[in-house]
Amino acid sequence: MEECSVTVDGVTRQLPNPFTVIATQNPIGSTGTQMLPESQMDRFMVKLSMGYPEFQDEIKILKNKQSRELLKSLEQSTSTAEILQMQEQVENVHIDDDIYAYITRLASATREHQLIRLGVSPRGSIALVRMSKSAAWLAGRDYVIPSDVQLVFFNVFEHRIILNTQVSLGNATVHSILSRIMQTVLPPDISRKRAYL
Template sequence: MNETTNGRSAAEDLKLMMQRAFVGNDATLDLVLAGFLSGLHVLVEDIPGVGKTTLARSLAKAAGLDYARIQFTPDLLPGDITGVTVWSPEKREFVFKTGAIMHQFILADEVNRASSRTQSALLEAMQERSVTVDGRTYPLPDPFFVVATQNPLNFSGTFQLPEAQLDRFGLSLSLGYPGLEDEIKILGRVRDDALIDALEPVTTPDTITALRAQVRAVRVDRRIEEYAVRIADRTRKSESLKLGMSPRATGHLVLAAQARAYLSGRDYVVPEDVVEIVVPVVQHRLIPTAQSRLENATPTEILMKIVSEVPKPSGL
């Protein structure tokens, strides 16, 4: 077996181990794994109690990564996340006290309950893969991955994430309510608090780094790149949208398509990879016009109409 085959086997092992604790459909797990293996951070918007924390903890445990949960509240300060310099009487000098973000896997829970300054501290660290405190830069661990959750905006005590911050998340998704059979399974697992603790790591941090390199090595034909750019261009020119895709979003779309191809057992991207992954990659970045909102048109509906109008490249 070559390295790529071994890598895909490791990805499947991750999924199977997660399913011991997390009850949900395969599509949800595949999306989160696509984000994880491509290094694209994931935003989960949903009501409390549908399994967001279980999803994140089970992935961190299965991957063998150092995990931390940051509960975002209105009184959380940027320094609580990035770290601060404090005076050490023993050393008689200022020393850096690490913040909560200095872990390989971060669950940023209810990120839209914190102030915009605190949100920015997290999201800028996500983008730069480092934090700067008092003029000194400290790199974040590698590999590094963030799953952030947010409550729907009609919940009390929430602060909307600015567009520039939302753009830093590679994918967004919603778990939704479980089906009847899944909820019955969940009832049995709720009574067993040790399920996640009993999960065994099936990879190591070095393995994850290698898997991410394999994902980025998946071949992307120029026609696929042009296809992604044409979709992005249509969103920018759409009369239904006030804000379309950024160049960063286009890059995320191609990278996520590479991850989907990899998880599907291919070493090349096909147009269907782009079509299947475009909604979770793009939907949270789009802002409909006032007229579109009056017509109850959602970003997802507008996006899918645009995608349907862009011809797929052939011969791939």
């Protein structure tokens, strides 16, 4: 995924830019499903859960007989050049050193927590930086603030955490542990640091 290339029968081919992989995951325990190795889970930047549709929305889904026809009628909403330009703008979003330190403290807290066997790797911290920049850009800013980090924190970190089954977890879940980390690792006060913040 990260290399943006695929090798088939010993021949490596570069994939087009931009290149994105979107995968679906069935609940663990379903027939034919198994956990991905930690190294593979770590390669996914975020994990999103769409949940179930609302009651009336599901009825609309069931009634929609032309769903395949609707897919055929979808029109392109942006160009490759526009996507590449947006990616460059996101890359240029500024992050203060205090925000980098905040992200590092959040990641370190997952590695030091007694209920966590496997905490967030540096790859996860890099993903949190990238997603925080994206959140800032979507909010119309060219700089990251702590609330950008907090907005994407769970989606970036949650799927990377492996709990320690050697200790009593009680009612603890990955989400509840990350919530506690978010509460205890205080964000920096960057309001006085830069004039444009």
